[in-house]
Amino acid sequence: MEVRETLIDGLRHDPRYLVAGFLTLILIVGQAWLGFLESLEQFAIAVVFSMATEIALSRIYRREWPNPISSYMTGVSVGILVRSPYWWPYAVGSVLAISQKYAIQLRERHLFNPSNFGLCILLAAVPATVAALSKQWTNMPGVMLFIFLLGFVVISRLRRLDIVFTYVLGFILLSLVRSTITGVPILAELSPVSGPAFQLFIFFMITDPQTSPSTRRGRVSYAMAIAVIEALLRLARNQNAPFFALFVVSPIAVIWETLRDRSRNKT
Amino acid sequence: MSRKRLILLVLFSAFVLSLFAAPRVTSWIHQGDPGGQYGFHFEESAHSLGIDFIHEGSSFDPKIGNITPWIQGMGGASVTVCDFNNDGWPDIYVTNGRIGSMNRLYMNRGGKQFEEVAQKAGVADVNRAGTGMSTGATCADYNNDGYEDLLVYKWGNLELFRNNGNGTFTRVTHEAGLGEWIYASDAIWWDFNRDGCLDIYVGAYWRAEHNLWHLDTTRIMQDDFDVSRNGGRNKLYEQMKSGDRCSGTFKEVSQQYGVDDPGWTLAVGAADLNGKGFPDLYVANDYGPDSLFLNIDGSHFKKLTERHGIGDDTKKGMNVAFGDFKNSGRLSIYVTNITESGYLVEGNMLWENLGNGRFRDVAWSVGAADCGWGWGAVFGDLNNDGYLDVYCANGMVSGNPKTEYWYDLFTMSVGINLILEDAATWPSMDSKSWSGYQRSCVFLNDGRGRFRDVAEKVGATDLYDGRGVAFADLDRDGTLDVIVANNKGPLLVYLNRVDPSRKWIQFRLRGTKSNRSAIGAQVTLHWNNQMQVQVLDGGGGYSGHSEKLIHFGLGENPKLDHAEIRWPSGKMQVLRQLEPNKLYAVEEP
Numbered sequence: 001m002e003v004r005e006t007l008i009d010g011l012r013h014d015p016r017y018l019v020a021g022f023l024t025l026i027l028i029v030g031q032a033w034l035g036f037l038e039s040l041e042q043f044a045i046a047v048v049f050s051m052a053t054e055i056a057l058s059r060i061y062r063r064e065w066p067n068p069i070s071s072y073m074t075g076v077s078v079g080i081l082v083r084s085p086y087w088w089p090y091a092v093g094s095v096l097a098i099s100q101k102y103a104i105q106l107r108e109r110h111l112f113n114p115s116n117f118g119l120c121i122l123l124a125a126v127p128a129t130v131a132a133l134s135k136q137w138t139n140m141p142g143v144m145l146f147i148f149l150l151g152f153v154v155i156s157r158l159r160r161l162d163i164v165f166t167y168v169l170g171f172i173l174l175s176l177v178r179s180t181i182t183g184v185p186i187l188a189e190l191s192p193v194s195g196p197a198f199q200l201f202i203f204f205m206i207t208d209p210q211t212s213p214s215t216r217r218g219r220v221s222y223a224m225a226i227a228v229i230e231a232l233l234r235l236a237r238n239q240n241a242p243f244f245a246l247f248v249v250s251p252i253a254v255i256w257e258t259l260r261d262r263s264r265n266k267t
Numbered sequence: 268m269s270r271k272r273l274i275l276l277v278l279f280s281a282f283v284l285s286l287f288a289a290p291r292v293t294s295w296i297h298q299g300d301p302g303g304q305y306g307f308h309f310e311e312s313a314h315s316l317g318i319d320f321i322h323e324g325s326s327f328d329p330k331i332g333n334i335t336p337w338i339q340g341m342g343g344a345s346v347t348v349c350d351f352n353n354d355g356w357p358d359i360y361v362t363n364g365r366i367g368s369m370n371r372l373y374m375n376r377g378g379k380q381f382e383e384v385a386q387k388a389g390v391a392d393v394n395r396a397g398t399g400m401s402t403g404a405t406c407a408d409y410n411n412d413g414y415e416d417l418l419v420y421k422w423g424n425l426e427l428f429r430n431n432g433n434g435t436f437t438r439v440t441h442e443a444g445l446g447e448w449i450y451a452s453d454a455i456w457w458d459f460n461r462d463g464c465l466d467i468y469v470g471a472y473w474r475a476e477h478n479l480w481h482l483d484t485t486r487i488m489q490d491d492f493d494v495s496r497n498g499g500r501n502k503l504y505e506q507m508k509s510g511d512r513c514s515g516t517f518k519e520v521s522q523q524y525g526v527d528d529p530g531w532t533l534a535v536g537a538a539d540l541n542g543k544g545f546p547d548l549y550v551a552n553d554y555g556p557d558s559l560f561l562n563i564d565g566s567h568f569k570k571l572t573e574r575h576g577i578g579d580d581t582k583k584g585m586n587v588a589f590g591d592f593k594n595s596g597r598l599s600i601y602v603t604n605i606t607e608s609g610y611l612v613e614g615n616m617l618w619e620n621l622g623n624g625r626f627r628d629v630a631w632s633v634g635a636a637d638c639g640w641g642w643g644a645v646f647g648d649l650n651n652d653g654y655l656d657v658y659c660a661n662g663m664v665s666g667n668p669k670t671e672y673w674y675d676l677f678t679m680s681v682g683i684n685l686i687l688e689d690a691a692t693w694p695s696m697d698s699k700s701w702s703g704y705q706r707s708c709v710f711l712n713d714g715r716g717r718f719r720d721v722a723e724k725v726g727a728t729d730l731y732d733g734r735g736v737a738f739a740d741l742d743r744d745g746t747l748d749v750i751v752a753n754n755k756g757p758l759l760v761y762l763n764r765v766d767p768s769r770k771w772i773q774f775r776l777r778g779t780k781s782n783r784s785a786i787g788a789q790v791t792l793h794w795n796n797q798m799q800v801q802v803l804d805g806g807g808g809y810s811g812h813s814e815k816l817i818h819f820g821l822g823e824n825p826k827l828d829h830a831e832i833r834w835p836s837g838k839m840q841v842l843r844q845l846e847p848n849k850l851y852a853v854e855e856p
Contacts, residue, residue: 034494035575061271085614085631092286102272103279125286127609128637138581139491139684184675187692191682198681237674239610 043079050075050094077115111251151203170227323365345403345810362401378742399423420451455806460565464513470532471499493581498531536587536807551584590646603641640702651820660733665703731756735810770847
């Protein structure tokens with residue numbers, strides 16, 4: 001009864017259900033249309049390990065049954081973002097993603113976007129075994145448009161379009177700068193904007209309410225910081241620049257906001 | 268911080284650190300492996316055999332100058348092995364790429380020396396301006412006169428040379444009905460309808476409407492990196508019969524048979540994969556799914572597509588090779604792809620034939636997946652232990668080793684197809700490397716169908732951009748020697764030295780009712796209570812065509828039982844009282 005009420009209440013008031021719903025929709029349509037998962041088994045492993053880790057750590061450290069929606073979304077993200085021929089990176093990515101929420105905290109708030117953390121550690125540690133989702137969802141404009149429209153609806157409800165617009169604007173401006181510096185054709189530098197992986201990144205990762213600032217000013221600064229760090233990483237020819245930029249910026253944002261709140265509370 | 272949280276933090280940190288340490292520890296453990304335990308080693312001997320050939324790349328329209336090294340890299344470097352003068356010694360034909368350059372024909376003089384005779388034989392001057400550049404060649408006795416003829420395929424006009432039987436060839440392209448402009452990456456001889464006359468299947472890369480030397484547009488590229496179908500159309504040329512004889516003329520029938528695959532084909536191969544007696548066709552496509560066409564009684568083809576299985580990949584198929592790697596009596600398929608740390612973890616595909624028309628990719632689980640940017644690959648028992656190994660050439664463009672092109676391509680490859688299709692929007696390659704300086708892989712079979720790369724340990728140490736690979740017993744010592752054609756690099760000949768305690772047996776087949784070259788014949792050898800099947804294919808393998816010789820390694824102290832030959836005509840023949848370390852010349856009864 002309690003679980004049912006929690007679910008109904010969550011569906012009404014918790015925006016994570018909306019995000020989870022749309023992620024699942026993208027997943028189902030994408031899988032049915034393009035079969036874009038590495039395999040259903042690997043995807044299932046990511047989701048199961050994510051949820052199991054959350055349950056285990058929540059029972060140990062909080063002595064409560066967790067709301068499964070958060071770990072479900074993390075598992076789905078890991079299942080989509082990680083590309084590997086083996087099953088174990090999906091399990092390890094999910095375990096890393098969830099366990100860092102409990103291991104690395106500041107005033108009970110975790111610092112990293114969970115799935116991005118798991119992905120970045122895998123990319124840095126075992127690059128011969130794991131790659132990030134990039135263009136494996138074809139180069140068809142329809143796919144990009146589909147994710148864009150869904151993402152737009154979700155993020156409008158979450159009131160986080162300021163992050164999306166700031167980041168996209170920053171990316172475009174910095175692409176012009178990069179093109180000027182490197183001599184690479186501007187269309188090639190701008191190309192990632194039109195890819196489905198980019199849409200997922202802007203709508204479902206950098207907008208994570210848990211690891212992005214709560215104020216508009218903070219969010220705009222946060223999004224611009226991601227764009228700048230990403231541009232620097234791209235100039236250093238890092239192919240996973242967006243993920244590592246988020247990896248760097250999100251803990252800084254959380255720490256900054258936590259310290260600011262603490263300072264305000266003192267005064 | 269509570270004690271419980273501290274424990275979690277310590278465990279978490281240890282977990283992360285172990286992830287970083289694991290690959291380095293594994294690499295360190297394998298570095299300690301002693302060499303010399305595999306029963307064979309290679310000696311690179313091209314120069315001492317009298318072979319000094321360096322492949323040259325073509326230039327193209329300056330409008331696509333930004334990606335010229337890439338296009339040159341796709342333009343092949345090939346090696347074809349055939350006994351053109353019927354003296355029992357396999358000869359070597361090598362193609363060149365630069366417009367105006369000459370192809371080479373090296374005649375084998377007793378396994379000790381080779382003599383270059385291409386000009387004299389009339390098969391050198393094939394890369395003339397306006398006719399395109401050679402990308403490969405394949406040989407077969409298409410007119411059943413007892414001499415191996417030569418088909419040179421090109422990014423340009425196909426060329427067919429009839430063997431005159433006196434050391435020279437006559438160009439018969441137009442009389443044969445061939446010669447149309449096609450960006451051929453690979454071609455095979457096969458008798459798809461079992462009428463005793465060899466037919467030709469050609470895999471095409473670029474669309475034929477473009478001329479890479481004089482472009483009207485730069486919108487010539489693939490429209491997708493995963494599921495592209497806007498490549499050149501493949502062609503099936505059926506040899507017509509004149510009474511009971513093969514006419515020597517061909518008719519293009521690919522649409523009629525439904526095999527005009529529009530993928531960006533890099534390799535094709537044919538073998539009977541389902542035991543129905545007719546050769547099936549595997550087409551390996553770049554930028555998208557490969558195609559397996561099952562041959563229905565020679566009358567039509569049925570495309571096999573399995574969800575998340577064969578025919579449903581998003582990889583970069585570059586090679587087709589058939590081999591019974593588990594001694595199961597069934598031919599599996601090896602297809603090379605691209606693996607680049609941090610960018611693409613695709614891996615080669617080894618489609619294990621499970622029987623009943625079912626296949627499963629086991630490459631990663633058996634250790635045959637990662638060979639960098641793979642190209643030509645061939646199955647063969649390199650150490651005569653009774654199990655098929657794989658030699659896989661690799662490497663794309665070895666330019667300035669301090670720079671690489673992967674990042675540039677990766678950035679633009681994620682975009683929509685409107686950007687991709689235009690070559691002018693591609694970042695300039697300049698002198699950058701792109702998966703360059705890779706060492707070939709020698710995947711050694713451990714007898715349980717698992718592979719391990721021992722290339723460095725056995726002497727295959729070159730870092731050239733390998734393309735075509737061919738196997739041949741060049742010196743007739745009962746071992747498979749390896750010839751590797753390198754893009755803008757030298758032709759390498761790795762003579763194979765195998766522990767003499769390991770035995771072998773070879774079969775050279777000659778068809779009578781079947782095509783004379785016996786292409787499509789399958790030989791199943793039974794020994795030591797096991798069996799292995801091999802096929803005599805008429806091409807297959809990117810830019811590499813091996814000697815038409817069936818070679819079985821037998822291991823030490825073999826107990827030979829019998830060999831079954833299924834001729835292309837369908838006729839079965841059983842050979843008994845076989846002895847090891849012998850070459851058997853067998854004529855179709």
